[in-house]
Amino acid sequence: MWTDEQQREPGGHASDGPRRRATIHDVAQLAGVSRQTVSRAVNDKGEIDPDTKARVLEAVRMLDYRPSRFARGLVRKGTVTAGLVIPDLMNPFFPEVAAGVLEAAEERGWQVVVWDTRTDGAKEREALGVLSHQADAVMGYFKNDDEVLARYLGGLPLVLLERGPQQTRFAAVGIDAAAGLEQGIAHLVRAGHRRIGMLDGDRLTPGPRREAFLAEVRRHGLPVDDGWIAMSDGHGVAGGEAAMEQLLDARPQLTAVFGFNDLIAVGAIRAARRRGRRVPEDLAVLGFDGLSLGELVEPALTTLRLDKRRLGRLAVEQVARLRAGEKPLTGADAWVAPELVVRASA
Amino acid sequence: MWTDEQQREPGGHASDGPRRRATIHDVAQLAGVSRQTVSRAVNDKGEIDPDTKARVLEAVRMLDYRPSRFARGLVRKGTVTAGLVIPDLMNPFFPEVAAGVLEAAEERGWQVVVWDTRTDGAKEREALGVLSHQADAVMGYFKNDDEVLARYLGGLPLVLLERGPQQTRFAAVGIDAAAGLEQGIAHLVRAGHRRIGMLDGDRLTPGPRREAFLAEVRRHGLPVDDGWIAMSDGHGVAGGEAAMEQLLDARPQLTAVFGFNDLIAVGAIRAARRRGRRVPEDLAVLGFDGLSLGELVEPALTTLRLDKRRLGRLAVEQVARLRAGEKPLTGADAWVAPELVVRASA
DNA sequence: TTGTAGGCGTTATCAT
């Protein structure tokens, strides 16, 4: 396992606690050269005698010297650190967005520090408070409103991912829920459904998905009212199951439901089947997100697939624009539109 | 959407490109005070006249001033940044480990910068190269061997997550595969299985899971040979499907298979059923990891569940020990042991 | 090849 061969304390002592970190000065002293020479050795600059270099490097090892990233950053500009704030790493949707962010960030040579707020408003603010000092920009999902965000942000550029109902004064990357629901509802209608309910994930205010859902349903002249919409507690499978059961009790006449996201939709499938309803024969289920998980369940989930990676990449691009002093993308350029993927559940 | 109300360039100009960032000096000048006073105003120190403070803050806003994190870090110690290197964010296993890391890191007031290497050795090295300059420690999954890691690490503390077969000279957090397989194989044997195959995920060298598998199978006096082990290409569902098909062709006499991880096991289930084999009646499938996805597939996956969050937390603790100059945990203290979760597939 | 001087942007300390 572990030996003290490689990982040792400065000076080779193992257990006298953390001591002051060695500086370039210490190394210079121990090697009997100037700080400049140490710098040259450490940074592989030319113009240095191989012997002295070796001597310096030896001193570096002995003292376990590593250049201070702060001192370095002060003098070599160009290190960009972006913050990424995510509500729930356990929901497969977000790791995929994060993957897009990481990918695009790496291409630009940026670093990304990640926070998981667990959908907790207080944690959001904490994250922002820290990042406002440590990052050059932030992107992420927030439930706090603009004003609060601005307060904790202290002027840092911010890119909102999928800002819900509210307009925002920040740059944003959004989802074209309307375009998605248009396809989704059309598909259900085409299959003969006339009584379509929804399992919503936004408890407080109706979000874009619900509004798009209502708009589409009405556009097709179908009946619908608030009673046809059940609220999921959380964005997970369990929430979807509970909401579906509730809806099954309250509105047994529904023949199809639209789930706020795939997790909730999967929960709906499970609940329905447990109640003896066949999916899709007795109840069709339509999801939203396009998680790969949807291909694995039975019946496989018909859903409105989002390019989540692209969402992340787009966020990085927005940040880049902000940093460059350009105007961020707006409207359709800053949207990603879902695409209907028909599988077995609807 | 976006207005230039909040997010504007220094001075309010919008499109003359990025200009030099304002420093504390600029603010001091504009406000007609000393840098020190600016610092006081910005950091909410006492001992400052409310009026001057207001004036300074106004100047701050006008110039869009934000303190340099480098200069600050130089003078205020204590900011810890850890690197987290992960092979594949799309595999639900890793986000959960990451969640544990993030959680524990937050408790300590650390930041975490995340890299996704996509199981690419070169990306690993790139990540290490960057992190060696920008982080105070690194934890993660690596396929490069110790020597290479050390070279790119430049003396930075490293904690390996689940170092495969090889011993390592670095601190590590491991999985007690043997303890897991003991339970798993016992369960299969109890159910009457005598011909158990495996779908392995480690192509090159046999990893701990395969070795534990072989050891247990032999301990029970069961037959087994290399032909009973198929290699999955990648750690995903598709790899599992292909490997299972191959095994089904080559060794149709098998009545049970152990999957390297849950994704592969799920693939196995799918492939088997597609071939008309009933699971678990004709073929029992045992997974490893305990992803929540396993509860959603059909039949639900019997698996050796790991506390992935704890894995992440443990890694952070190891890093903390290293930083404190203490010896890292070793042996069983640095392991997490799987727990058999019996569901429908075996 | 090596060393010296100066500055990067901030905060702490000590005066005023």
Added chain:
DNA sequence: ATGATAACGCCTACAA
């Protein structure tokens, strides 16, 4: 309540 001065640790000139 405010300002001057000196670090913090490193790097880029420039000089030797």
